[in-house]
Amino acid sequence: MLSKRLIACLDVREGRLAKSVRFVDTRDIGDPVEKAREYYEDGLDELVFYDITASSDKRRILLEFVEAVAAEVFIPLSVGGGVRSVADATDLRLAGAEKINVNSAAVQRPELIAECAHAIGAQNVVLSMDVLRVPACSATPSGYEIVINGGRTRMGIDALEWALRGEALGAGELVVNSIDADGTREGYELTLTRMIADAVRIPVIASGGAGVPEHLHEVLTDGHADAALVASMVHFGDYTCSGLKRYLDSQGVKMRMRW
Amino acid sequence: MARTVIVDYDAGNLRSVQRACSEVGLDADIAAEPAAVARADRIIFPGVGQAASAMRTLRRTGLDEALRHAIAAGTPILGICLGLQISLDYSEEGDTACLGLIPGRVRRFAFDDPRLKVPHMGWNEVRVVHPHPVLAGIRPGDEFYFVHAYYPDPDTREAVLAVADYEHEFCCALGVRNYVGVQFHTEKSGRVGLDLIARFARWDGRDQRDREAAC
Numbered sequence: 001m002l003s004k005r006l007i008a009c010l011d012v013r014e015g016r017l018a019k020s021v022r023f024v025d026t027r028d029i030g031d032p033v034e035k036a037r038e039y040y041e042d043g044l045d046e047l048v049f050y051d052i053t054a055s056s057d058k059r060r061i062l063l064e065f066v067e068a069v070a071a072e073v074f075i076p077l078s079v080g081g082g083v084r085s086v087a088d089a090t091d092l093r094l095a096g097a098e099k100i101n102v103n104s105a106a107v108q109r110p111e112l113i114a115e116c117a118h119a120i121g122a123q124n125v126v127l128s129m130d131v132l133r134v135p136a137c138s139a140t141p142s143g144y145e146i147v148i149n150g151g152r153t154r155m156g157i158d159a160l161e162w163a164l165r166g167e168a169l170g171a172g173e174l175v176v177n178s179i180d181a182d183g184t185r186e187g188y189e190l191t192l193t194r195m196i197a198d199a200v201r202i203p204v205i206a207s208g209g210a211g212v213p214e215h216l217h218e219v220l221t222d223g224h225a226d227a228a229l230v231a232s233m234v235h236f237g238d239y240t241c242s243g244l245k246r247y248l249d250s251q252g253v254k255m256r257m258r259w
Numbered sequence: 260m261a262r263t264v265i266v267d268y269d270a271g272n273l274r275s276v277q278r279a280c281s282e283v284g285l286d287a288d289i290a291a292e293p294a295a296v297a298r299a300d301r302i303i304f305p306g307v308g309q310a311a312s313a314m315r316t317l318r319r320t321g322l323d324e325a326l327r328h329a330i331a332a333g334t335p336i337l338g339i340c341l342g343l344q345i346s347l348d349y350s351e352e353g354d355t356a357c358l359g360l361i362p363g364r365v366r367r368f369a370f371d372d373p374r375l376k377v378p379h380m381g382w383n384e385v386r387v388v389h390p391h392p393v394l395a396g397i398r399p400g401d402e403f404y405f406v407h408a409y410y411p412d413p414d415t416r417e418a419v420l421a422v423a424d425y426e427h428e429f430c431c432a433l434g435v436r437n438y439v440g441v442q443f444h445t446e447k448s449g450r451v452g453l454d455l456i457a458r459f460a461r462w463d464g465r466d467q468r469d470r471e472a473a474c
């Protein structure tokens with residue numbers, strides 16, 4: 001059977017690695033190509049790059065950077081941030097990304113998901129959703145709302161409905177990122193993750209809030225996630241990819257243990 | 260100078276395969292011309308996408324005949340993912356007649372359990388069931404990266420070199436004479452995947468069974 005995946009997310013700003021805390025304050029923490037190589041050699045299953053500047057004049061920096069990583073890292077590479085068109089997706093694929101993450105632009109224009117799925121294959125289109133916990137109401141009956149622009153803009157769209165719509169439009173995978181949990185190190189949003197993982201038939205990657213190895217175990221078991229995304233835990237050297245995988249393996253979670 | 264060619268038929272991103280070759284010291288050209296494929300000393304036939312449209316492109320460009328010529332000539336060929344699938348006779352994907360380099364069919368995963376996700380995507384263990392020079396060195400527990408909704412089902416059991424499990428056991432590597440094909444993305448499978456490409460780069464196109472038959 002399939003192993004659960006450990007995915008590391010590198011937030012990149014103008015070719016440097018940044019890490020946000022609750023999506024607002026960002027700190028520069030080093031050379032992302034070097035980090036990518038280090039994680040790859042230490043057993044990471046998949047890498048995600050998120051370009052948090054993503055302004056059009058800086059696209060070239062991102063493409064060059066993706067090429068540099070793809071030349072050294074031979075695991076699936078997923079890239080997002082500012083993907084607004086099939087041309088953006090195709091450029092990133094040519095630079096060496098397997099999977100393309102769409103987020104805000106897909107919320108504003110959902111057909112983008114279908115267009116990308118048609119152009120590069122549904123399995124390569126990852127719908128990344130930023131989700132805020134809200135009081136359940138008629139617009140957001142699940143009690144979770146989609147936000148964009150790094151969490152700053154509430155869209156009045158129900159997160160569960162959006163996940164199902166994304167799947168129907170051709171997304172091959174979902175990243176469920178809890179804005180409430182992001183950067184807190186207090187654990188993933190288990191209720192949210194499980195609700196979405198149980199509703200769709202595509203893999204769900206849990207994101208936001210991991211602080212200790214037990215959090216990964218929780219979300220991969222109780223949270224029904226197929227993959228756990230980490231950032232701060234490994235970026236600051238508190239934990240290693242291999243150490244996290246050894247822990248999960250010891251707890252009976254099926255992981256890829258040889259690399 | 261030995262020429263290794265990666266067949267370009269507009270089916271996905273070939274540069275990741277080329278980068279992986281380069282990492283193991285195999286200099287490979289991406290080529291779309293049938294003549295370049297026909298005279299190659301070694302061929303990698305990758306691909307991501309849909310069987311019917313891939314076959315249309317191969318027929319239109321004449322690459323189908325170039326590949327048939329190469330397999331008959333004994334050129335070592337490595338099929339990857341869709342490249343492997345369309346090397347068989349037939350694919351259920353789009354009800355498509357394929358190249359027929361390898362006798363067999365390509366079937367879709369069909370599960371009663373709605374919780375089993377299709378495509379089969381992620382890392383899974385590859386178990387070698389028949390020794391082959393290109394798979395030598397894969398150890399129990401080694402995992403490779405898969406992304407596919409269809410799997411190859413060759414006509415003869417002897418063609419099955421390795422299997423993986425996803426609800427049921429399926430063939431994930433097959434070999435007939437100078438052809439070896441893998442369903443997983445060996446170019447994205449870390450060290451074990453790169454090692455497989457390195458072994459293919461050294462392979463003379465004969466498997467153990469040919470040698471036994473020759474003795």
